[in-house]
Amino acid sequence: MxxxxxxxxxxxxxxxxxxxxxxxxxxxxxxxxxxxxxxxxxxxxxxxxxxxxxxxxxxxxxxxxxxxxxxxxxxxxxxxxxxxxxxxxxxxxxxxxxxxxxxxxxxxxxxxxxxxxxxxxxxxxxxxxxxxxxxxxxxxxxxxxxxxxxxxxxxxxxxxxxxxxxxxxxDTVRAEDGLALSSRNGYLTPEERAQAPQLQAALRALADDARMATAPEQILLLEQQAMTRLDQLGWTPDYLTLRRRTDLHTPTAQDLHQGVPCVVLGAARLGRTRLIDNLEC
The missing domain is CATH 3.40.50.620 (HUPs)
Structure with missing residues (x-):
């Protein structure tokens, strides 16, 4: 080389x-x-x-x-x-x-x-x-x-x-426990590293819950609940959200009815380290 x-x-x-x-x-x-x-x-x-x-x-x-x-x-x-x-x-x-x-x-x-x-x-x-x-x-x-x-x-x-x-x-490369590989993972303490897969788990749960939603208002409530749960685990979330893949805007009721491809995205701080992740759904 x-x-x-x-x-x-x-x-x-x-x-x-x-x-x-x-x-x-x-x-x-x-x-x-x-x-x-x-x-x-x-x-x-x-x-x-x-x-x-x-x-x-x-x-x-x-x-x-x-x-x-x-x-x-x-x-x-x-x-x-x-x-x-x-x-x-x-x-x-x-x-x-x-x-x-x-x-x-x-x-x-x-x-x-x-x-x-x-x-x-x-x-x-x-x-x-x-x-x-x-x-x-x-x-x-x-x-x-x-x-x-x-x-x-x-x-x-x-x-x-x-x-x-x-x-x-x-596609995102992940560790065996599901954590998305990132250079910033090296900032995590051993205790934080053990907690870090919680972000992917929160996104997966949000994606599962959102499959039953039929209106943007329901999506917003599910997002707020997901952020509250992550906050209770000791994180400081910036966002956990479901968006259209095409433009990252909130899906409309028609989008939800038609099954428009979406992605759940999240960003949150664990200690001093800000992690991001996403899952297509």
Whole structure:
């Protein structure tokens, strides 16, 4: 595997092949990230993984400074699964001047859920992903469904800017006890790690209960009850909710009657760690 740190070296390396697949990450890799690499390899093109902890998507009181940087270990993992190229730019390389031009996602999908809980987050995500797309010019890009709202926003961005990129979403990789794999799981204490699967269990229970609902008002009550139960277990929920998969808006009575595909999504803090998860239903 070749490793490059500058845009000049990246472009020189990319000249070797006409098409590439990109897997953008912030590093501190785990089995979920390696699954993204494996999925990208199915397209039979060389695979670029990027590692960059993007300051723009962190709020002022979030964990940018303590986010784990594990580049040597990450490089070993990527080489071990046959990744072709690692792009690991510095912040100065990625943003050689203040990034005053930004991608502002549609508030209808970026201003709700995680966008409401983390103002500016998806603007930072969309901006860095657009910049990576322009740097790498991939034919394919692979993202995990654990960040469900992020995946929807990136799909819409690619559609509206007519980018010649196929966006591939990969199902969430989970630990044996059901916890969605995440770099932030490393923040959990042993006691919190034992409790962490409660988030997925709460979402599964909400999805089961919602199958009998026939009106948005019933869904709202079920969501409130799910959040109360999680709060009683010692969590601080931001949201537990049932939404349409297409736009992450609350399903209408007609949607519920017709069985429109939905997804339950949740975000909650356990101690100092904020976890997210979702289940399609």
């Amino acid at each position: 070749q490793t490059v740190h500058t845009l000049t070296d990246l472009r020189a390396a990319l000249r070797q092949f006409p098409n590439w697949a990109l897997v953008p990450t912030m590093g501190n890799l785990h089995a979920g990230h390696l699954g993204l690499i494996a999925r990208a390899q199915q397209e039979n093109v060389p695979v670029v993984a990027s590692i960059f902890v993007n300051r723009l998507q962190f709020g002022p009181n979030e964990d940018f400074d303590r986010y784990p940087r594990t580049l040597p270990r990450d490089a070993e993992l990527l080489a071990g699964v046959g990744c072709d190229l690692l792009f690991a730019p510095s912040e100065a390389e990625m943003y050689p001047q203040p990034q005053t031009f930004r991608v502002l996602p549609d508030a209808a999908i970026a201003g709700i859920l995680d966008g409401a809980a983390r103002p500016g987050h998806f603007e930072g995500v969309a901006t860095v992903v657009m910049k990576l797309f322009q740097m790498v010019r991939p034919r394919y890009a692979v993202f995990g469904k654990k960040d469900y709202q992020q995946l929807l926003i990136i799909r819409r961005m690619v559609e509206q800017f007519a980018l010649p990129i196929d966006i591939i979403g990969l």
